[in-house]
Amino acid sequence: MTKPSLSKEAQAELTRWPTRAKRLLGELLDDAATALQQELLQRAVAAGHTPNEVHAFADQLRGMADDEAFAACTLDQDAPRDYTVTQLLRAEADPLFAFELKGGTLEPDDDEAPLTAAKPKADVSTLRRITASFVADSTDALPAVLSASQAVLAPVGAPSSGLSALLYEATRAHGLSWHEAEVDDEAGMTLEAAVEAAGELLEEGLPVPLGLGNTAGSTGRLVIALQVMRSGRSRAWQLFDPFSNELVWANEADLLARKELPFSNKFYRRITRIALPARRRTA
Amino acid sequence: MAPSRSQPSSPFLSRELNGEVLLDELDELRGANVPQRQLDACAQALRSLRGSVRESAAVVRQLAGERFADDAALASLLRRWATRLKHDADGPLLAAHFERLALVGGVMTAVRRAAQQLPRSGR
Numbered sequence: 053m054t055k056p057s058l059s060k061e062a063q064a065e066l067t068r069w070p071t072r073a074k075r076l077l078g079e080l081l082d083d084a085a086t087a088l089q090q091e092l093l094q095r096a097v098a099a100g101h102t103p104n105e106v107h108a109f110a111d112q113l114r115g116m117a118d119d120e121a122f123a124a125c126t127l128d129q130d131a132p133r134d135y136t137v138t139q140l141l142r143a144e145a146d147p148l149f150a151f152e153l154k155g156g157t158l159e160p161d162d163d164e165a166p167l168t169a170a171k172p173k174a175d176v177s178t179l180r181r182i183t184a185s186f187v188a189d190s191t192d193a194l195p196a197v198l199s200a201s202q203a204v205l206a207p208v209g210a211p212s213s214g215l216s217a218l219l220y221e222a223t224r225a226h227g228l229s230w231h232e233a234e235v236d237d238e239a240g241m242t243l244e245a246a247v248e249a250a251g252e253l254l255e256e257g258l259p260v261p262l263g264l265g266n267t268a269g270s271t272g273r274l275v276i277a278l279q280v281m282r283s284g285r286s287r288a289w290q291l292f293d294p295f296s297n298e299l300v301w302a303n304e305a306d307l308l309a310r311k312e313l314p315f316s317n318k319f320y321r322r323i324t325r326i327a328l329p330a331r332r333r334t335a
Numbered sequence: 336m337a338p339s340r341s342q343p344s345s346p347f348l349s350r351e352l353n354g355e356v357l358l359d360e361l362d363e364l365r366g367a368n369v370p371q372r373q374l375d376a377c378a379q380a381l382r383s384l385r386g387s388v389r390e391s392a393a394v395v396r397q398l399a400g401e402r403f404a405d406d407a408a409l410a411s412l413l414r415r416w417a418t419r420l421k422h423d424a425d426g427p428l429l430a431a432h433f434e435r436l437a438l439v440g441g442v443m444t445a446v447r448r449a450a451q452q453l454p455r456s457g458r
Contacts, residue, residue, distance in 0.1 A: 102451060158448075215449040222441035225375035226434075257353075257435055259442050272453060274446045278439065279353050290354045294443055295450065299355060 061098035073103035080110040088118045092125055092147040099146035108158035109148045125151045215261065215274070215327055223329070228258075232327045236268040236310075246326045247307055251287060253329060254280040262291070263325025264313065271324045273317070280304075291315075344421035347428040353435050360412060361440055367408030371440055377403055377413070378437040384426035391426030392417045 058066070066074055077097065084090045092113060096106050113121050125147035143150035152158070219230040234240030241249075250260040259278055263271035275293045287304040293315055300314040307313070310322040346352065364374065380398055384391045399413035416429055 104451060214452055215445065218445035218449050219442060222371070222445040223438060225372070225379070226438055226441070228438075257431055257438075259435070259439050261442060261446050270454075274450045274453065276439065276442055276446060278357070281350055292354075292358065294447055299358060 058094055059098050062094045065097050065100055069103055076103065076107065080107065083114070084110070085114065086118050086121075088121055089113045089116075092121060095146065096148040099148065101146075101148050105148060105158060109151065112151070112156060112158060124154060124156055127153065219261065219327055219329075227332045228329045229332050230327045230329055232325065234269060234325055235263075235323050237324075241326075243308060243310065243323055246323065246328075247304060249328055250277060250326060251280055251289075251304070254278075254289070258329045260329070261327040262323050264315075264320035264322065265324035266319055266321055268322075268324055273320045275315075341424055342422060343424045343428055344419065346419045347425055347432075352432060357432070357436055357439060360436060361443070363412065364408050364440070367406070369406045369409050371437070371444065373403065373406050373409060374433075374437045374440055377409060378430075378433040381430040381433045384430045386423075386426065388420050388423050388425060391423075391429070392420045395420070395429070 066077070069077070077093075080093060081090050084093060089110075093106060093110055096109050101109070112124075116124065127143045127150055143153060148158075216230045216232045220228070223230075233246070235243050235246045250262075253260055254277055257279075259276050262275050262277055264273040264275060265271045273293065273295065275291050278290045278292055278299075280290070281288045281301075288301045289304060289307060290299065290301050291313075292299050296316065298315055302314050307323060312318060312321050349356065377398065380402065381395070384394060395413050395417040399410040399417065403409045403413060416432075420426060420429065
């Protein structure tokens with residue numbers, strides 16, 4: 053299929069894209085099964101979506117016939133009262149926005165991270181080819197899991213961001229709520245308190261998302277603490293970075309030192325944010 | 336000397352059970368497009384594993400062959416685990432493992448999406 057000529061708006065957006073992302077967009081347009089899919093992709097680019105979002109959008113479109121794609125990316129004409137005027141206007145120009153508004157979910161792909169971040173060095177830590185994301189479409193309310201004794205944490209200082217809401221939605225079936233806090237920030241909690249709280253939750257089997265940054269108050273990367281292991285008086289944390297696909301073990305003392313983390317990207321050297329899970333209720 | 340039947344068998348003693356092993360399993364399920372809701376449902380179904388190892392293995396095989404048979408990757412994973420159940424203590428540990436599997440799958444989705452809103456340091 054002939055590659056479409058990009059609109060001025062799309063071309064303007066592409067000037068901000070990294071070279072690799074531009075090349076990938078070309079491949080996505082080549083791979084698009086129909087002219088409609090190509091058009092939807094270039095409109096998503098013109099609307100200012102990130103390379104990762106456009107890539108994930110292309111993945112979703114790929115399996116659709118034209119009528120399915122059109123329906124998935126167009127607000128229903130017979131139910132306009134469900135949408136605000138702003139949503140209707142934006143959806144006209146932005147098919148990806150309409151897709152998500154209608155309940156479509158983008159699942160980041162394996163190639164997501166490398167579009168915006170350098171590949172880690174293989175000798176620093178274990179590199180993984182992993183994409184463990186699933187559609188957060190659980191609706192069943194499940195009883196509490198893993199342990200019967202659950203102390204519900206009080207919400208902590210910093211206002212919740214979108215992460216808490218996304219976590220709540222993604223783990224709704226497990227009856228969890230999430231309390232997000234800046235770490236070592238005036239309105240948040242100390243790193244020591246965060247590590248203590250997270251350590252207890254990890255020992256109960258609950259994963260804990262962490263924000264990493266160079267200084268307090270600046271989060272540039274999100275990772276997941278998967279588990280902790282005790283060895284004598286010390287404790288080791290297993291951390292997974294879903295963007296560089298690195299799985300590492302870190303001594304708790306190193307986490308508390310705020311100087312360096314065992315990921316290949318040394319810029320993100322300390323924990324700056326934390327999202328703590330808590331039971332909504334015990335069944 | 337044979338291990339005590341009250342002790343977990345070796346796959347459940349690995350420190351990577353809920354680390355690298357779990358991530359490999361998520362990768363496999365993701366590659367097969369297993370929906371999160373199926374993983375959640377599977378974790379819920381496995382919570383009943385509290386009986387003898389024979390009963391636990393039968394429950395896991397039944398889930399693989401019936402309720403989750405349409406999700407081949409999930410059914411395959413269940414069958415593999417069914418063969419690893421050796422002692423009575425293994426059933427609850429398998430249930431806990433699948434609970435973590437489902438939780439980490441959901442958290443991974445949320446984290447990936449939230450990361451798109453982070454400022455880009457360019458480093």
